[in-house]
Amino acid sequence: MDYHQLVKDCLRENASAQKQLYDHFAGGMLGVCYRYTKSMIDAEDVLQEGFIMVFKNLHQFRFQGELGGWIRRIMVNTAINYLKKNSRYQTDLLFTDTMLHPVSTDDPEVMLNTKDLAELIRQLPPGYQAIFNLHAVEGYSHVEIGKIMGINEGTSRSQYARARALLISWIKKFSAVNKTETYARP
């Protein structure tokens, strides 16, 4: 797809081009939003606000990077803002644990499929969930996460270590259950 032309058409307020852009990225971006929220409804709300922001700020896209990456960053920022604004997430986003927690060196093989893994991530507390997604999936540094979330770097590291350990334990349990079920099957 010629993103360059597509963006130009969208800037001309071509409705079909806008729809084409939306259709092309909406599925993946909804997956991003899904990882940051607790329900599909919230995820779609974030997706909607995110795409509104995309079309509103599309003129700022300079074609210096991937269009998908640019849209993804908008979606992530929109999701974080959504979490901050939504009262259901605000209490869980309070980070009081500033103690450092060593990151586990345990790197279990992730045998889960994509949706199962996403479901486990979504089971994390919202604070853990956001930081885990930002660091492990999006690749943000803890400094960047600290700025985004309004916390210091140490808190981000601590929260991430806890989230990672928690998720790994869940993955192990989930894998064990599936393995048992597999063995149990005739």
Add this chain to the structure above:
Amino acid sequence: MHDPKFEKEVQQKMEELTFIPSEAVWTNVSLHIGRKKERRLAPVFWISLLAGSLLLGAAGLYLLYTHKEHNSLVTIRANQDPKSTAILARPDKNSGGWAGHQEKFSRSSTGGALSDKSTATPSVSSGHAPENKTGIALVDKQAISNSRHGQTSVIITSKAGNTPANTGNTSANKGSRSGRKTDGQMTGASLQQAEASVPASTDPVYAEAGTATRNGQSLVELAPLDRDEPGDLAALLKAPFLPNINSTAGLPGPGANRAAKNTNLHKKAVWEAGFTGGAGFSTANERLIGAKTSNLMRDVVQPSSSFAGLAAAAAPSKTYTSRTNADLSFLAGIFARRPLSRRVAVTLGLNLHYYSTKVEITEKGGYTSISAANSLFNATSYAAPAPSPAPPEERHESVNQYYFLELPVSLQWQVNRSPRMPLFWEGGLSVSRLMSANVLYFDVNSGTYFKDGRGITNSTQLSASTALLLGLSFRGTRLQVGPQVQFGLTALTDERITGTKHLFYGGIKFAIIPGKRK
């Protein structure tokens, strides 16, 4: 340092995570994009509306300024016929109210004083004028039909060469003159411009005008003009007129501003004070828009039977056309405003409003003209070339001035909801009191001009006004500016004397509400 193998696997798997969003998401997104377009178009709409309003106001001012109100016409025709006759256009007794006010003056050709005798001129309704008494028909049927626009004209014809021998004939030899009711103000003065060739011109044309009283009001008459003096009209116009100073109450000014809305004015409901002002043009018209159907012209126009006299007129005639043009007007005052709701506010004010109209009399020779104009947007003039070349025309101007003290009451409604550029529509009434005036009036009954301070002017005026104002804010001070028009609901003067006159004002208004600098 741990191996980020776990993170890579998670990242890889999450890249594959996709869902199909519901249709509602795109619907809402597209709707929001559409609303964004509407919001983008909204300023264009309001700016266009404002520009259109300003353009309309400017066009109105242009019309006001360029409007030529041919209030009256006086034509004096010289004829070599030894049996000179003077024809006075006479009111149609059957034509209505005007006939009752009509006065007819006949002037002796021997130089006698102007008498109050009515000439034997037949009425228009009769359709015929005796040839011995009516000398010249000045208008044709077309002019008659065109005169139905409420125009007033005075037509005086006097055949040149009148000699003392003519004095024996009272009706035919006397130079007769008629003052015709006109909407204009200055037609009658030109009556004095009887040509010097007419011996009767030695008579003071307006001898009795100096003592004229109208409806119990003493009219300050201009000095009687000698018919022998060709410059009578000029002298009349150049005479120092007593300044009329009328104070007019200004238009209601200020309105609610968006900033006031932001401070919950509807809750506080406090009075605000400010200054208002404006400048533009004013005029005095019979009606605001549209021509008035009037039969006044029939009082003046001779029937077609007298066209023979027109053909017989070999000598050039003189025409005096009086026009009332728009002139400068301005107002200044203070106001207090109280919001009634978020978008509606009531305003009380006190303004000093200056109106002025310019009266222009043009003297033309060799033409017989019929002019008609009584409304703001209607002006028609007809002219037929005379047999001889026309001498250069002369113009004389006089400015009528009024000063009114106004008490405007108005409601102001915020049309849009824009906090940056609120648009207000304002409408209201104002009661005004004439403080001073310097006016040259034309008495339609006697055909004379007279100065008047406050004699026949209705001192109390009721006016309606409307304005479209754009709100601006500078460091806490709110400014509203936009076009404004005001029309006098009550007659400016005694209609029985000068005809129906209403003040009209159009200009740019501004209102300032001082605020605390933030």
